[in-house]
Amino acid sequence: MDNYIKNLLDFFYDFSSFLENENYISAIDKNQISIDYSSNNKQGDLATNFLLIIKRKIIKKNFDIEKELNKRIKSIEFIDRILISKNGFINFFLKNDFVFKKLNEIYNKDFLKYINYGDGKKINVEFVSANPTGPLHIAHIRGAVFGDVLSSLYSKTGYNVFREYYVNDSGSQIDKLSNSLFKRYLQLFGEKIELTEDEYPGQYLIDIAKKIKNQDHDKWLNSKEEETIKYFKNFALENIILEIKSDLEKINIKFDKFTYESDIEKSNIIDELFKILDKKDLLYNGVLEKPKGDDSDWEPREQLLFKSSNLLDNEDRALKKLNGEWTYFANDAAYHFDKCKRSFDRLVNIWGSDHIGYIPRMYSIIKAIKNDETYLKILTCQIVSLIQNKQKIKMSKRLGNFVTLADVYSKVGKDPIRYYMISTKNETAIDFDLDAVIEKNKENKVFYCQYAYARASSIINKANELNINFDDYNNYNNKEIISDEEMKIIKKLISYPYLLYQSSYYNEPHRLTNYLEEVCSDFHSIWNKGKDNESLRFIDEKNIKKTISKIFWIESFRIVLKDIFLIIGINAPEKM
RNA sequence: GCGCCCGUAGCUCAGUGGAUAGAGCAACCGCCUUCUAAGCGGUAGGUCAAAUGUUCGAAUCAUUUCGGGCGCGCCA
Known part of the structure; x- marks a missing residue:
């Protein structure tokens, strides 16, 4: 959190303690006190709900709290004045000197010290983890971009990030894959053999x-059959995984590690985990309840179960299949145990919404291992529906009609994909209209923001050509040569560190694009004012003082934009 | 039946206890002899699905109802 916001919060914590100690008010919940940037900056730069919180807690009515507040607030050096609105908000106006001091921190890229909230902690982010049974498709892209941007955001806010992909290269789906491949091979030699319904037709x-x-x-x-099956399996996996990696690289996503389910199976980590679970009395042989939904081929059978209902799940979960193999869950649990052992301070998983039902059992495993309910955080991405010809396309692997990442990439490119996938909150299902994105760039706001960057760059380049030197900036009294609109954008720029903190804290990268669009809109607006009125232009060779103070915030604007572009993984074009 | 997510402008989405609910696209009217018009200014567009409750204050929280999505076996 930026230090001045924290200072302000601390001020009100102290103030409320004072009021409580003097019995002017009864005890309040201090967590309810908030400091926010004002939505409407005519009313101030920051606002707090403090008076609203204590309103009902006042004991001594003859004590003038507002008077006391006005007296004390003078001790805060960055507050110019306060204004208490009719409805009870306290609005703060920042001193201009202070605003320019903070702008200077942006300009000098000196703001990261306020947002070191990760404090060097090691965080493992597992995402994509799509099964290697085919190329990545549109539904995977969202999780991929979300995980990647979130990781960058964690890095930015002081975490030591490790990106990881879990490859499910084992189990019956992979057998089906290699069978499918073998059949395709036979078909190439003219053999009349068809894929079954549950094999892969792509x-x-x-x-x-x-x-x-x-x-x-x-x-x-x-x-020999055994040798052949093994060969086709490995060949399929190798090729598909290579393709997945290359697709991810197209949209600038790289992992620090690919962990293979088959390696987990080969290790003794499953046994190790089970010893722990057994010691905690969380393993038993039992019969699961009859499932709801389609239960046509269900029959009761005894098997090894995890007593997750004792922890965070509402029922127990199977660990061993009837044929003696471990279930997918058993392997995944062991994989998470492995991550726990690799000395990460936090684990984050990005899952598709189709795995939501699986969350409680994984939290249960972590609770059993670490006895810590916050160690693992699972975030989910809702589905992306693809719209073509104004109609939702039902994608299905079985029908082989899914739209791949490579398809979308070749049509719209990296930046629009990344921007679009990250600009909507992860828990909202989105409709991705491919036609609209291809036909009209306008549909995607990435160009709007990049254009602002290009425009700002052209100003800076021109200033460089004119040899305008920024070094004298801090000697100027800027108030007189900066317009209200410019003050507004400058104040938004200095809130950037706080935005980073909040986006990281709430795991919500889409806040970045919201902010980008706001600040770019302000910039475009100011730019156009200069078209109508020459005195509002940025560069005025007859008035270098004015020019420098404008260029100073424009350069800061570019720094913030470039910083965000880097986090969301798009280009910062100096020309468009 | 159960769990999770969602329902905000014609469309795609922000806003998730706070002030007059916002943006883009689409529609309509204006602005290029100009530091980049991929831009700007303006007009129009809302029962925040519905009801009740909690609160100084509800699109936001709770309960219920309606509607949509994703899940719910030893698949992965």
């Missing part, structure tokens, strides 16, 4: 089969 497996044919020719037509 074109990508035909392409991979062709690769095998080109490389090995008919080698696998008559080989």
Whole structure:
């Protein structure tokens, strides 16, 4: 949190303690006191609800709280004056000198010291983790971008971030994948063999089969079955994972580690975890209740269960399949145990909304291991529906009609994808109208913000050409040469560190794009005022003093924009 | 049936205890002899799904109802 906001909060904590100690008011919940940037800056720069909180708690009515407040507030050096509104808000006006001092911190990129809220802690962010049974499609992009931007945001706010992808390269889905690939290979040799309904029909497996044919020719037509299956499985996985990595790189996403489920299975980490669970009396052999929904082929069977209902889940969960293999959950639990052991201070998972039902059991595992309910945080992304020809497209892997990341990338490019995917709150389901994004750039606000950056850059370049030197800036009295509109944008710029803090704290990167659009709108507006009125232009060669004070905030504006662009992973073009 | 998410302008979405509910797109009217018009200014557009409650104050919290989405076996 930026220090002056904290100072102000502390002031009101102290003030309320004073009022309580003197029995002017009864005890209040201090957490209810808030300091916010005002939505309407005519009423002030910051506001607090303090008086509203204590309103009902007043004991001694003859004590003039406002008078006492006015007296004490003078001790805060950055407050120019306060204004108490009719409805009870206390509005603060910042001193101009202070505002320019904070702007100077932005200009000197000296603001990060206020937002070191991660304090160097190690945080592991697991995201995407799409099954390697096919290329990434539109639904995966959201989680990918969200996880990546959130990670950058954590870095920015002082965390030591580790990006990780969990590859489910094991289990029956992978067997189906290699079977599908083998059938495609056989088809290339004219064999009349069809995929079953639950196998993978996408074109990508035909392409991979062709690769095998080109490389090995008919080698696998008559080989030993066991060897063949193994070969096709590895070949499919290797190729698909490579493609996934390359797709992610297209939109600038890189991981520090890919962890493979098959490696977890091979290690003894599952046994290790189970010893712990057993010691805590959380394992037993039992029969699960009959499921709701479709239960046509269900029959009661005894199996190894995790007593998650004792922890944070509403029922117990299976760990072992009837055929003796571990369930997906057992492996994933072991994987999380492994992450716990790798000395991270926090774990964050980004999951698709289709895994929401799975959250309580994973929290239960972490609680069993760490006895800490905050160690792991699972965030979910709601689905992205694709709109084409004004209609929602139902995507299905089985039908093979999903739109891939590569498709979307080739049509709109990296920046619009990233910007769009991050500008909506992760828990809102979104409709992605591909036609609109392709046809009209305007539909995507990324260009609006980048254009503001390009315009600002052109000013700076021109100033450089004119050899205008910013060093004297702090000697000037800027009040007289900065307009109200410019003051407004400057005040928004100095709130940037607080924005970073809040976005990181609430895990909400979309706050960044909201802020961007606001500040860019202000900038475009000021720019156009200079078109109508020459005296409002940024560069005036006859008045270098005025020019420098304008350029100073424009450069600060660029610094903030570039900083945000970097976090959300888009380009900062100096020309458009 | 149960769990989670959502319902805000014609469309896509912000706002999630605070002041007169916002933006973009679409519509309409203006602004390029100009530091970049991918821009700006203006007009129009709202029962914040509904009801009740909590509160000094509710789009925001609680309860209920309606509507939509995603889940709910030993799949992954």
